[in-house]
Amino acid sequence: MKNDLVLNVDALEEANQPFEADLPREFLDGVLRADPPTEFHAAGAAHLSGRSTKMVRKVLVQATGRIPLQGNCKRCLKPVTLEEQVELIRTWVPNDQVRKGTGHHLKGEEIEATFDPQTVDEETYGGKQIDLSQAVREQILLSVPASPLCREDCKGLCPRCGKDLNDGDCGCDRKAIDPRWSALQGIQLDKKEK
Ligand SMILES: [Zn+2]
Numbered sequence: 001m002k003n004d005l006v007l008n009v010d011a012l013e014e015a016n017q018p019f020e021a022d023l024p025r026e027f028l029d030g031v032l033r034a035d036p037p038t039e040f041h042a043a044g045a046a047h048l049s050g051r052s053t054k055m056v057r058k059v060l061v062q063a064t065g066r067i068p069l070q071g072n073c074k075r076c077l078k079p080v081t082l083e084e085q086v087e088l089i090r091t092w093v094p095n096d097q098v099r100k101g102t103g104h105h106l107k108g109e110e111i112e113a114t115f116d117p118q119t120v121d122e123e124t125y126g127g128k129q130i131d132l133s134q135a136v137r138e139q140i141l142l143s144v145p146a147s148p149l150c151r152e153d154c155k156g157l158c159p160r161c162g163k164d165l166n167d168g169d170c171g172c173d174r175k176a177i178d179p180r181w182s183a184l185q186g187i188q189l190d191k192k193e194k
């Protein structure tokens with residue numbers, strides 16, 4: 001099976017070249033429904049496009065795409081669909097070149113070299129293939145909002161009668177259990193009991 005997220009380093013040319021990757025819906029759901037799952041499912045497939053550049057054996061990939069997401073509004077439970085932009089900018093360095101300093105080829109003694117903390121978005125790879133899936137997975141999870149909301153100021157459902165309060169008020173007395181105030185309930189309790 002062809003996997004667009006695995007690059008063959010030998011086949012990459014030195015200059016900027018187009019990078020294209022299909023992200024099937026199953027892949028996206030695998031990311032979104034992992035443990036711990038997000039509150040979203042994939043609403044379809046996505047596509048990343050950008051460029052890859054090889055400098056000797058170091059590979060830079062820059063790509064963007066839009067991830068179609070669906071979920072249910074956490075306040076009113078209506079289905080919500082949205083697209084989030086995802087951006088990947090990362091460098092892959094061969095295992096055997098991970099050394100402090102200039103990358104001069106040293107023999108043997110510096111195998112245990114540590115990463116420079118300033119190059120946190122550098123990944124390593126072994127052999128002739130670079131698997132981008134973990135990096136793509138991380139970028140997707142960074143772009144996904146915490147919870148689905150149909151709109152920022154969604155009023156939610158009445159906890160008494162279940163009416164969608166975005167369609168108008170139902171007349172119930174919800175003061176005590178309005179979810180927007182639940183965090184304040186402890187504080188206001190004294191006042192209310194009087
Ligand atoms: Zn809502």
Ligand SMILES: [Zn+2]
Nearest residue numbers: 158161170172
């Ligand atoms: Zn009501």
